[in-house]
Amino acid sequence: MADVHTDSSSWWLSFLAPRYWPTWLVFGSLWLITRLPYRWQMAAGSLIGRIAWRAARRRRHIAEVNIRLCFPELNDTQRSALVHRHFRSLGKGIVETALCWWGREAQLRSRYILTGSEHLQAALARGKGVILLSAHFTTLELGGRLLALDTPFHVLYRQHKNPLFERVMQRARRRRFEKAIPRDNTRALLASLRAGMPVWYAPDQNHGGPQSVFVPFFGIQASTITATARLARASGAAVVPFFQTRLPDNAGYLLTLCPALENFPGTDPQADSARINALLETVIREMPEQYLWVHRRFKTRPKGENTPY
Helix, strand or coil: CEEECCCCCCCHHHCCHHHHHHHHHHHHHHHCCCCCCCCHHHHHHHHCCCCCCCHHHHHHHHHHHHHHHCCCCHHHHHHHHHHHHHHHHHHHHHHHHHHHHHHCHHHHHHCCEEECCHHHHHCCCCCCEEEEEEEEEECHHHHHHHHHHHHHHEEECCCCCHHHHHHHHHHHHHHHHEEEEEECCCHHHHCCCCCCCCEECCCCCCCCCCCCEEEEEEEEEEEEEHHHHHHHHHHHEEEEEEECCCCCCCCCCEEEEEECHHHCCCCCHHHHHHHHHHHHHHHHHHHHHEEECCCCCCCCCCCCCCCCC
16 A cells, blocks of 8 residues: 555556556546536536435435434435435535545635634634534535635544545645544544644544443434543543535535533533534534435444344
8 A cells, every 4th residue: 555644746656557547537537527617516516416326325225224213204205305415415525525625725715604713713712722523514525625724723534445545635635734633543633632723523423332322313322432522621622513514506605613612521421422412413404415324323233222224
């Protein structure tokens, strides 16, 4: 595997083997899409999502199960429509990831509205860093790029299994963000917080393991990591919720920074995790199609329960 921590103008020579050709084709196509007018970019993303709905049957099944579990009040027709909207949003998210990596800054600056900056500045004034609490929405990558145009911050990331994808992603993130930290590098994360930096953190996926507890998420016991409270306690960092919304009619994006969580962390890690899940659920319900439903959020179950997938 190529070393993602070194770089040169000829780095791509390590990825000329035929097994990388499909990835190059995808990257080349996405780069070309980023050169189209924004309305066409979103139309292309919607088309990608429609194709994925038909082709990615396993992911479609996961989304269908998640939405059935989380929205029991919807009938079958309404749930099916939400799954369709989600895949169109997912396709747009793929194009938005390309915009995060290769989009022109001048064009992106006209595409978003940022609200709540005063909350982040007030939290930073404490001098102990800030945990930017977010979630896995389909706008995740581009939302980070847009916020970085106003505020420098560090990001956590999960390494990709495809070495070429990992290299391209790392190059992009080194250009767009001050620092990218591997998800399991707790020491580097704490160092960033202690240096007074904001760090973007999304604790809403199912990782299982001993550092997780079962707490409600959409009324279902969901394995939820307790790391947010532990990191806040260890560093003294404030926790500032940060969310991105794709606006209708190709109007761009709304970035929302919320007031820092009060009395957080508390004395009970389980209660802290439940509080975060409740907050995320409230935001997800406002734009359910934009949440990442193709992740197996409920794959880890309490003893005696079977996985729904």
